[in-house]
Amino acid sequence: xxxxxxxxxxxxxxxxxxxxxxxxxxxxxxxxxxxxxxxxxxxxxxxxxxxxxxxxxxxxxxxxxxxxxxxxxxxxxxxxxxxxxxxxxxxxxxxxx
Amino acid sequence: xxxxxxxxxxxxxxxxxxxxxxxxxxxxxxxxxxxxxxxxxxxxxxxxxxxxxxxxxxxxxxxxxxxxxxxxxxxxxxxxxxxxxxxxxxxxxxxxxxxxxxxxxxxxxxxxxxxxxxxxxxxxxxxxxxxxxxxxxxxxxxxxxxxxxxxxxxxxxxxxxxxxxxxxxxxxxxxxxxxxxxxxxxxxxxxxxxxxxxxxxxxxxxxxxxxxxxxxxxxxxxxxxxxxxxxxxxxxxxxxxxxxxxxxxxxxxxxxxxxxxxxxxxxxxxxxxxxxxxxxxxxxxxxxxxxxxxxxxxxxxxxxxxxxxxxxxxxxxxxxxxxxxxxxxxxxxxxxxxxxxxxxxxxxxxxxxxxxxxxxxxxxxxxxxxxxxxxxxxxxxxxxxxxxxxxxxxxxxxxxxxxxxxxxxxxxxxxxxxxxxxxxxxxxxxxxxxxxxxxxxxxxxxxxxxxxxxxxxxxxxx
Numbered sequence: 001x002x003x004x005x006x007x008x009x010x011x012x013x014x015x016x017x018x019x020x021x022x023x024x025x026x027x028x029x030x031x032x033x034x035x036x037x038x039x040x041x042x043x044x045x046x047x048x049x050x051x052x053x054x055x056x057x058x059x060x061x062x063x064x065x066x067x068x069x070x071x072x073x074x075x076x077x078x079x080x081x082x083x084x085x086x087x088x089x090x091x092x093x094x095x096x097x
Numbered sequence: 098x099x100x101x102x103x104x105x106x107x108x109x110x111x112x113x114x115x116x117x118x119x120x121x122x123x124x125x126x127x128x129x130x131x132x133x134x135x136x137x138x139x140x141x142x143x144x145x146x147x148x149x150x151x152x153x154x155x156x157x158x159x160x161x162x163x164x165x166x167x168x169x170x171x172x173x174x175x176x177x178x179x180x181x182x183x184x185x186x187x188x189x190x191x192x193x194x195x196x197x198x199x200x201x202x203x204x205x206x207x208x209x210x211x212x213x214x215x216x217x218x219x220x221x222x223x224x225x226x227x228x229x230x231x232x233x234x235x236x237x238x239x240x241x242x243x244x245x246x247x248x249x250x251x252x253x254x255x256x257x258x259x260x261x262x263x264x265x266x267x268x269x270x271x272x273x274x275x276x277x278x279x280x281x282x283x284x285x286x287x288x289x290x291x292x293x294x295x296x297x298x299x300x301x302x303x304x305x306x307x308x309x310x311x312x313x314x315x316x317x318x319x320x321x322x323x324x325x326x327x328x329x330x331x332x333x334x335x336x337x338x339x340x341x342x343x344x345x346x347x348x349x350x351x352x353x354x355x356x357x358x359x360x361x362x363x364x365x366x367x368x369x370x371x372x373x374x375x376x377x378x379x380x381x382x383x384x385x386x387x388x389x390x391x392x393x394x395x396x397x398x399x400x401x402x403x404x405x406x407x408x409x410x411x412x413x414x415x416x417x418x419x420x421x422x423x424x425x426x427x428x429x430x431x432x433x434x435x436x437x438x439x440x441x442x443x444x445x446x447x448x449x450x451x452x453x454x455x456x457x458x459x460x461x462x463x464x465x466x467x468x469x470x471x472x473x474x475x476x477x478x479x480x481x482x483x484x485x486x487x488x489x490x491x492x493x494x495x496x497x498x499x500x501x502x503x504x505x506x507x508x509x510x511x512x513x514x515x516x517x518x519x520x521x522x523x524x525x526x527x528x529x530x531x532x533x534x535x536x537x538x539x540x541x542x543x544x545x546x547x548x549x550x551x552x553x554x555x556x557x558x559x
Contacts (some may be wrong), residue, residue, distance in 0.1 A: 002141040003466050004200050004328050005214050005325070007330075007484075008298055008324070008325050008328065008333055008479055009433065010327075011333050011334060012321060012324075012333050012337050013489060014335075015333060015334040015337035015340050015341075016205060016337045016340070017427045018338055019120075019338040019339075019340070019341025020341050021340045022117065022120045022121050022163070022242045022338075022346065023120065023338075023345050024345060024439060025121075025124045025340055026124055026319075026397065026441075027123070027124055027125055027126065027129075027464050028349075028437070028443075028444060028447075028469070029126060029436075029444065029447045029457055029462075030123055030129055030444060030447070030459060031127060031346060031349075031425070031442075031443035031444025031447075032181060032249065032347075032440075032442055032443060032444035032445050032447070032448045033115045033123070033129065033310070033444070033448070034120075034123050034342060034443075034444070035134060035185055035310070035313055035342070035343075035346065035442065035443065035444075036181070036184075036185060036188070037119065037120070037132065037133065038120070038186065038313070038317070038339040038342045038343070039121065039189065039192065039256050039313070039316070039339070040136060040337050041119065041120075041136055041139075041140070041336075041338065041339065042192055042317055042335055042339040043140075043191075043195070044112070044116075044140065044143055044314060044320075044332055044335045045144055045192065045196055045199065045320050045323055045335075046144065046166075046195070046334060047144060047147040047329065047331070048323060048324075048329060048331070049148050049162075049195060049199050049557070050144070050148065050150075050153070050159055051150055051152060051153065051200075051327075052199055052203070053155075053158050053159050053431060053531050054150065054152065054153025054154065054155060054156065055152045055154065055161065055227045056154060056155050057154065057206055057396060058202075058206060058304065059203055059279060060201075061205075061206055062158055062200040062207055063196040063201040063530050064201060064478055065158075065162075065198070065199065065202060065297060066158045066159075066161070066162045066435050067194070067196075067198055068160065068194070068196075068198040068199050069158075069162035069163060069166060069370055070165045070169065070193040070196040071166070071191040071192070071194045071195040071198075072166065072191070072192065073165075073166020073167060073170060073171030074143075074166045074167070074169040074173060074188075074191055075164065075170065075188045075191050075192055076140055076166070076169050076170065077167050077170030077173075077174060077193075078169075078170035078171065078172075078174040078184070078188060079188060080133060080136065080137050080140075080171035080174070081170070081171055081173070081174025081175065081185065081265070082173075082174040082175075082176070082481070083133050083409040084130065084133045084179065085174065085175075085227045086127045086181070086448050086451070087130045087133060088130070089375050089448070089451040089452050089454075090129070090457045090458055091451070091454070091456055091457065092126070092127075092457060093456040093459070094532075
């Protein structure tokens with residue numbers, strides 16, 4: 001075990017605690033957009049796939065990585081687009097049309 | 098570290114902060130769109146920063162894949178609001194696919210020199226990733242109704258499923274000890290894919306909100322595992338946030354369905370629903386016509402509308418908005434009571450009503466609205482059934498006993514728009530319909546609400 005792993009475990013633990021505290025405060029009105037937003041943010045996995053493809057260390061890595069970028073990038077675009085579309089529809093009483 | 102790497106890491110650090118802010122701003126509809134902007138900016142920074150990574154020697158495939166992903170993603174962001182649950186399930190599948198593919202590629206790049214901790218995490222990553230991939234595809238198929246929504250169950254199902262999962266974990270454990278057995282890796286992935294299918298087969302349509310949340314959590318955790326493998330703090334944090342979000346929503350949903358959390362974790366949701374059908378007898382109900390209903394509504398000062406997914410199936414949202422406008426214009430206080438599992442995913446009903454231009458401050462969650470029912474003149478139930486069933490509160494023999502419900506039976510008058518007397522999803526009779534204070538409004542939700550609106554408008558001319 002090297003020091004990176006320990007640091008990563010600390011990061012994971014702290015992020016999980018922050019996640020619980022932040023998500024608990026999300027308005028239940030917005031649970032559907034919340035899920036599509038976290039889904040888009042989760043697609044940050046695309047950065048791992050980009051490096052994998054760019055380094056081109058093996059054919060397998062290039063092929064799998066390219067498919068992975070397509071999948072993750074579609075989540076990035078689709079997730080942000082639909083989250084914003086949903087949130088635009090939420091209007092308070094005063095602000096009609 | 099060379100200088101470009103510092104800059105990239107700095108971009109990731111800012112992106113991380115923006116991601117956390119994005120979720121924080123989701124706490125209110127007023128700030129939520131700012132949250133999306135923050136998320137987008139963070140994503141842009143992270144991707145742009147990554148493109149400067151010194152190890153990247155070839156941009157061709159990256160460019161093609163980014164463009165292709167955009168071409169696929171944007172239309173998926175434009176689907177109808179009723180289709181958001183299946184879109185969400187599909188995006189969980191895409192996320193899991195990405196994680197599984199990258200994990201597999203990383204393993205073969207490093208095998209047989211994979212240190213033990215890394216192998217543990219890689220195993221976790223691809224097992225979670227592969228089961229989430231097929232599980233989410235199955236869920237999307239059921240929601241889109243290209244797959245049968247009925248749960249398929251067989252004896253010993255849980256044992257078989259757990260056995261398969263245990264096999265995948267055992268093989269991964271063997272790889273931890275001897276990471277050179279490269280043939281084992283695809284076997285683990287295939288078992289994970291198989292488990293994902295088997296996990297969703299026994300689950301019926303009514304349990305989809307829980308399933309989607311759980312798959313959301315798995316997708317997040319598999320991405321966090323990928324972050325460990327790549328030593329990317331940004332990915333660990335994004336995955337942990339997503340995992341926590343899915344976990345909280347799963348717990349919410351299982352509470353709202355009165356399922357224990359272990360019941361949820363083992364994917365045995367579909368089974369508590371059997372039984373209790375056939376106890377129906379022909380009891381008298383009171384019914385009313387649209388003009389009678391309109392007269393009662395017009396005389397009320399406080400009305401609570403209880404929408405269920407049946408309202409969305411009947412495409413009645415916009416007629417309901419017209420009813421809301423007509424009553425509000427007459428000075429009636431109109432609120433909507435939202436049960437946590439109304440709709441096909443957490444929060445879905447709020448989105449459907451917001452789309453119909455109903456102001457969000459009139460959408461009230463179960464816990465806040467229940468104390469209002471005793472002071473409510475009319476509770477109007479549209480396309481909801483089990484979530485209004487008082488048997489959940491006072492009949493210990495009912496299969497849904499203990500499930501939190503909307504206390505509509507405490508309102509002075511209850512009106513239920515329903516096609517006929519058939520029982521709901523769970524096949525359970527609803528005593529609400531036989532109360533003295535209940536009026537059944539038989540008909541299609543959209544047509545009936547339209548008729549009430551028409552009557553209310555007619556009344557204005559007198």
